[in-house]
Amino acid sequence: MTTSYPAALPLLLGIVVAAVTAFALLGQGFPAIGRGAVASGGAALAGAAAAIAYAWGLVTLFLDESGTAQACQDANPALYGQVSGYRVSYLPPALDCRLSSGGSYAAAVPAFLTPVMTVCAVIALTLALIAVAERRRTTAPEHPEKRTT
Numbered sequence: 001m002t003t004s005y006p007a008a009l010p011l012l013l014g015i016v017v018a019a020v021t022a023f024a025l026l027g028q029g030f031p032a033i034g035r036g037a038v039a040s041g042g043a044a045l046a047g048a049a050a051a052i053a054y055a056w057g058l059v060t061l062f063l064d065e066s067g068t069a070q071a072c073q074d075a076n077p078a079l080y081g082q083v084s085g086y087r088v089s090y091l092p093p094a095l096d097c098r099l100s101s102g103g104s105y106a107a108a109v110p111a112f113l114t115p116v117m118t119v120c121a122v123i124a125l126t127l128a129l130i131a132v133a134e135r136r137r138t139t140a141p142e143h144p145e146k147r148t149t
């Protein structure tokens with residue numbers, strides 16, 4: 001049985017970076033909404049939600065680092081006898097139990113985290129683009145001077 005266990009150091013580093021990012025975005029998002037900058041504040045809060053979902057996925061991988069076989073057995077006891085190896089992904093966080101027949105099934109990381117992370121990231125990007133457009137519109141002069149040459 002081939003294994004590819006997640007490495008503890010990249011997981012810990014990813015967890016710390018995601019947590020710091022989430023706290024920083026939360027600290028930026030709430031005051032921005034309070035000032036009336038709803039688009040930029042919303043973008044920060046949606047980004048924070050994406051970072052929290054990512055950190056959650058990495059934490060579940062870290063907790064299952066030494067028990068990958070147990071995670072595969074818990075996820076699907078009927079198929080566990082056919083497991084020939086494991087595949088770990090850090091982006092998005094995932095642990096796949098590979099079957100000898102060529103298929104695989106997910107274990108350890110909750111299935112809803114990747115869609116939540118993706119939707120939050122798309123919302124954050126959309127709101128950030130709206131905030132940039134809003135800022136450009138409000139900072140542009142209302143009556144630009146016409147030059148005659």
